[in-house]
Amino acid sequence: MERNLAVLMMVMAMMMSTSSASSLVTFIFGDSLTEVGNNNYLQLSLAKSNYPYYGIDFAGRKATGRFTNGRTIGDIISAKLGIPSPPPYLSLSPTNDAILKGVNYASGGAGILNDTGLYFIQRLSFDDQIKGFEKTKQWMKAKIGDEAANKLCNEAVYFIGIGSNDYVNNFLQPFLAAGQQYTHDEFVELLISTLSEQLLRLYQLGARKMVFHGLGPLGCIPSQRVKSSRRQCLSQVNQWVQQFNSKVNKLIANLNAHLPSSQLIFADTYQEVLDLIENPTAYGFKVSNTSCCNVDTKLGGLCLPNSKLCSNRSDYVFWDAFHPSDAANVVLAQHFFNTIFSNSPSPAPLPSS
Secondary structure, eight states: OHHHHHHHHHHHHHHHOHHHHTTOOEEEEESTTTOSSGGGGOTTOSOOOOSTTTTTTSGGGOOOSOSSSSOOHHHHHHHHHTSOOOOBGGGOOTTOGGGGSEEEOOOTTOOSSTTTTGGGSOOOOHHHHHHHHHHHHHHHHHHHOHHHHHHHHHHSEEEEEOOHHHIIIIITOTTSHHHHHOOHHHHHHHHHHHHHHHHHHHHHTTOOEEEEEOOOOGGGSHHHHTTSTTOOOOHHHHHHHHHHHHHHHHHHHHHHHHSTTOEEEEEOOHHHHHHHHHOGGGGTOSEEEEESSOOOGGGTSOOOTTOOOOSOGGGEEESSSSOBOHHHHHHHHHHHHHHHOTTOOOOOOOOOO
16 A cells, blocks of 8 residues: 555656656557547447537537536546546547557446447447557657667556456346356456456556556446435445455556556545535535436436436536536546645636536
C-alpha cells in the first residue's frame, strides 16, 4: 500500500509538472466511461452514443461518441494536465503524427472478458484494445525508429478503467452464461487471472506507468436500482464490486513486486463515488437515484433522441442509466486530484445547461 501511494504520487507529480506537461503522452484503455468515439467506426456496433442528446453540453453541442452529456473524466483530467484529450484509436492512420501524442482505445461495452457485451455485436474488448496498442507501437517504430518508440512507450502514462461491463453486461445478466456457469468467487477469479495476463502483455509492450481505476458502486447506478422495489442500491452487487477491487489491488502489488521498473497503481474511487451518490447535496446536486435523461432500462438504458431530459442537467449525478453527467465527472476528477495534491488546480467550470 505504501509503495503504491509513493509511486502514484511520483507519477502524478511528473504529470503535473509544467515542464513535462506539454510532452506528456497518455494512452487510455476502458469502456463507455472513457470512450471518445471508437465505436462510431464499428458499423455493426449497438453500443453507440453518436446521436442527441449525448454531447448536448460538449463543445459545439455535438454528439461525439462520449456516453455523457458533456466531458468524460479523461477529458477533464487531460485539460488539467494541459494536454489535448487523446483521439480515438480507430480514427487514426499509421502515418498520423497524433499517435505520438497519445491514443484512446476505450470502447463502449468492452470488458476484461472477450465475451462481455457480446450482444452489442461489435466493441473493442480489452484484448482488442491491447492489440490496437501493439499496432500503434509498430506505427511509431516506422515513424521514429525502435529506440525512440520504446522510450516513448516506457515514459507514457497508461490509464485503464475496465471491468464494469463484466458485471453489468455479463455476470448480472440472467440470460448470459457467466451468471449461470460461475459462482461469484469463481467469476472474480476468472476476471483477475485474465486481467493479470492483460497487464503483463501491456508491460511486455513497454507500459511501465499504469494507473488502474477501480470499479465504483455499480449497485447504485440507475440500471441496477430499478431492480429494487424501493429503488435502493443493491448491496450484493456492491459487495461483489468491493471484492473485485480488493483482488485487483493485490494483483497490482504482486505485479509491482515481480516486474522490473513497473509503476502500477490501483486508484480506488469506490468510496468517493458512493459518497457522491449518498450525499448529493453536499456536492451541489439534487438527484442521484435516477438519471437526468428519462430512459427505458428495458431498452438498454441509453438516452435516445426521443427521450425527455430533466430541466437542469447539473442537478443530476447520472446522465443515463449507466453514466455520470458532465457535472458529476467534474466533481470526481477534481476529487481525484485533491486526494493526491493539496495545492491542486481549482475545479473546472460546470457546463451551462
